[in-house]
Amino acid sequence: MVPLSYYLVLSGILFACGVTGFLIKRNIITIFMSIELMLNGVNLSFVAFAAQWHVLAGQIFVFFVMVVAAAESAVGLAIIIAVYRTRETLNIDRVNLLKL
Amino acid sequence: MSIHLILFLAFGAVAVAGAVNLLVQRHPINSALSLIAVMAALAGEYLLLGAEFVAAVQVIVYAGAIMVLFVFVIMLLNAGVEEETKGSRVAILFGIPGMLLGSLLIAWVVLRHSGTAAVAVGVLPGQTSGWGDPGAVGELLFHEFLLPFEITSILILIAIMGAVVLASKPPSTPAKRVND
Numbered sequence: 001m002v003p004l005s006y007y008l009v010l011s012g013i014l015f016a017c018g019v020t021g022f023l024i025k026r027n028i029i030t031i032f033m034s035i036e037l038m039l040n041g042v043n044l045s046f047v048a049f050a051a052q053w054h055v056l057a058g059q060i061f062v063f064f065v066m067v068v069a070a071a072e073s074a075v076g077l078a079i080i081i082a083v084y085r086t087r088e089t090l091n092i093d094r095v096n097l098l099k100l
Numbered sequence: 101m102s103i104h105l106i107l108f109l110a111f112g113a114v115a116v117a118g119a120v121n122l123l124v125q126r127h128p129i130n131s132a133l134s135l136i137a138v139m140a141a142l143a144g145e146y147l148l149l150g151a152e153f154v155a156a157v158q159v160i161v162y163a164g165a166i167m168v169l170f171v172f173v174i175m176l177l178n179a180g181v182e183e184e185t186k187g188s189r190v191a192i193l194f195g196i197p198g199m200l201l202g203s204l205l206i207a208w209v210v211l212r213h214s215g216t217a218a219v220a221v222g223v224l225p226g227q228t229s230g231w232g233d234p235g236a237v238g239e240l241l242f243h244e245f246l247l248p249f250e251i252t253s254i255l256i257l258i259a260i261m262g263a264v265v266l267a268s269k270p271p272s273t274p275a276k277r278v279n280d
Contacts, residue, residue, distance in 0.1 A: 013116055017119035023195065025182070030182065043142070074169065074259050077169055080173060
């Protein structure tokens with residue numbers, strides 16, 4: 001048996017890695033993957049709390065987070081494809097204008 | 101050291117190593133593969149917590165479907181090694197102290213309310229927890245959470261249509277017909 005705080009620390013580390021990647025990365029796809037990493041960190045704390053209090057709703061919320069993440073990644077990757085088609089780059093520092 | 105703690109540390113080490121590798125790699129395909137490692141390790145953590153349903157969905161949906169989409173887009177766009185550009189000075193001046201401040205705030209809040217944090221959770225491998233089996237999850241999902249479930253299905257439908265519209269080629273000027 002592992003204390004709940006260990007799970008929370010692990011989840012915090014993963015979330016912090018996601019935030020750092022979101023801030024320091026230049027490639028738009030890698031930034032998007034950092035967002036997924038943050039969602040995974042949050043999911044771990046959801047499941048850990050659900051296991052501690054024996055409330056199944058935590059697992060259901062994780063399911064909903066995954067569904068929303070799937071929808072988000074489908075739309076986001078389509079936007080990335082559209083951005084690449086008009087600008088020929090994946091570097092966000094070169095995507096700094098709304099209008100071409 | 102119990103077997104549970106050893107497994108937790110092993111999966112956690114894989115997850116943290118994958119997350120750090122995602123940061124240090126410069127090619128997006130390497131980042132994507134290390135993110136898959138993180139997700140697989142997290143599925144192991146979910147199994148240790150007795151959440152079999154979430155572990156299976158994690159592997160099938162996250163490591164399977166979503167990451168395949170990522171890898172597919174990386175290959176479709178032929179994404180190369182990330183190029184270096186200079187960050188803004190304001191971000192460095194205010195970003196790092198701001199992040200430290202935010203982390204300290206979160207740590208303070210967590211430590212203040214950590215009275216219950218020492219309670220041990222999880223199940224041993226080969227043992228059932230007796231409360232969170234997939235059948236119970238499905239029952240809860242289709243009774244109490246039926247409306248949110250249906251709403252998310254509509255959300256997924258809209259997302260699919262949006263993705264098709266966004267990724268399809270923009271209407272260009274009509275090309276000359278070859279036959280005419």
